[in-house]
Amino acid sequence: MGAIIEVKGLRKEFQIAKRKEGAFGAVRSLFSREFTTKLAVNNVSFSIQPGELVGYIGPNGAGKSTTIKMLTGILVPSGGEVRVRSLVPYEKRVENARQIGVVFGQRTQLWWDLPAIESFELLQHIYKVPPEKYARNMARFKELLGLDEFIQTPVRQLSLGQRMRADLAAALLHDPEILYLDEPTIGLDVVAKEKIREFIKEINRERGVTVILTTHDMQDIEKICERMILIDKGTVIYDGPVAQIKERFGKQRTLVVDLEPNGFGDDLAVEGAETVKREGNRFWLRFNRDVISASQLIARVSERFAIRDLTVEEPEIEGIISRIYQEGL
Ligand SMILES: Nc1ncnc2c1ncn2[C@@H]1O[C@H](COP(=O)(O)OP(=O)(O)OP(=O)(O)O)[C@@H](O)[C@H]1O
Numbered sequence: 151m152g153a154i155i156e157v158k159g160l161r162k163e164f165q166i167a168k169r170k171e172g173a174f175g176a177v178r179s180l181f182s183r184e185f186t187t188k189l190a191v192n193n194v195s196f197s198i199q200p201g202e203l204v205g206y207i208g209p210n211g212a213g214k215s216t217t218i219k220m221l222t223g224i225l226v227p228s229g230g231e232v233r234v235r236s237l238v239p240y241e242k243r244v245e246n247a248r249q250i251g252v253v254f255g256q257r258t259q260l261w262w263d264l265p266a267i268e269s270f271e272l273l274q275h276i277y278k279v280p281p282e283k284y285a286r287n288m289a290r291f292k293e294l295l296g297l298d299e300f301i302q303t304p305v306r307q308l309s310l311g312q313r314m315r316a317d318l319a320a321a322l323l324h325d326p327e328i329l330y331l332d333e334p335t336i337g338l339d340v341v342a343k344e345k346i347r348e349f350i351k352e353i354n355r356e357r358g359v360t361v362i363l364t365t366h367d368m369q370d371i372e373k374i375c376e377r378m379i380l381i382d383k384g385t386v387i388y389d390g391p392v393a394q395i396k397e398r399f400g401k402q403r404t405l406v407v408d409l410e411p412n413g414f415g416d417d418l419a420v421e422g423a424e425t426v427k428r429e430g431n432r433f434w435l436r437f438n439r440d441v442i443s444a445s446q447l448i449a450r451v452s453e454r455f456a457i458r459d460l461t462v463e464e465p466e467i468e469g470i471i472s473r474i475y476q477e478g479l
Pocket residue numbers: 164165166188189190208209210211212213214215216217
């Protein structure tokens with residue numbers, strides 16, 4: 151079978167009105183003809199096979215949401231091609247909407263003042279979901295997402311985790327083949343994140359739904375995705391297995407220690423770790439957890455210095471990207 155999503159040389163630029171300085175600057179900007187151009191997505195290409203679970207990853211402002219908006223047909227590209235099951239999303243928005251589900255973690259698609267159940271019923275009518283299919287899907291989503299405990303509550307009163315669960319159910323009521331998730335775990339606690347991850351994996355497994363998700367959480371990627379597309383400044387810098395990136399960078403941890411004042415220099419010179427940063431009495435020590443465990447490293451540091459406080463940091467997207475630039479893949 152061919153690709154379900156095909157993107158070639160995709161570009162999006164935004165015209166931004168230049169702000170005028172001084173009194174009434176904002177007002178004068180309204181009449182200004184001066185614009186600057188922001189290239190948000192620059193020559194992005196990828197193709198996605200049916201049933202894939204792909205992480206679309208990058209730092210703030212990388213162009214992730216802009217890409218998703220072009221895939222869903224909300225935005226018209228400035229150049230290049232997008233095809234979703236061979237149709238062009240922005241030309242056939244309604245047809246495209248039937249085959250996709252979308253969740254923007256930052257903003258609900260549900261009716262704010264209505265109980266969640268009424269939003270589901272409205273969506274059933276909008277998408278003309280047959281009653282049996284609606285009943286079957288609702289039963290399954292209630293089971294997987296525990297919707298019953300809050301389904302009668304107005305959306306505005308839901309916790310963020312509950313709202314996200316409701317949004318996921320809403321996006322899937324019409325049995326779309328593709329699910330776009332833009333930061334579906336943003337702001338959630340560990341338990342709520344885990345629930346969402348399990349649900350995404352289950353939906354992919356039992357219905358073969360193709361999933362593209364953006365996230366800043368490395369755990370989301372490791373636990374959900376097999377493939378990741380890394381973008382930075384609008385351009386793809388990696389497209390391949392998550393395992394390869396994880397193998398290469400996922401074992402790095404950083405021990406952050408606050409030490410009692412002492413005559414130390416900029417480099418703590420602890421065996422098994424590299425001092426990557428210092429601010430006053432706080433040091434960042436990078437280590438590979440296959441080479442040394444966090445507790446071994448802490449023991450080594452405390453043999454020579456008095457530790458006041460410490461934390462162990464997981465690798466972050468930003469760190470991984472800067473290391474890809476420094477060291478290559
Ligand atoms: N409507 C718009 N008008 C002008 N500039 C925009 C618009 N939407 C996005 N941009 C700019 O395009 C760039 C990419 O934005 P985008 O929202 O796609 O980033 P992102 O990867 O989703 O970031 P984040 O992780 O913060 O959500 C940013 O520099 C942003 O300021």
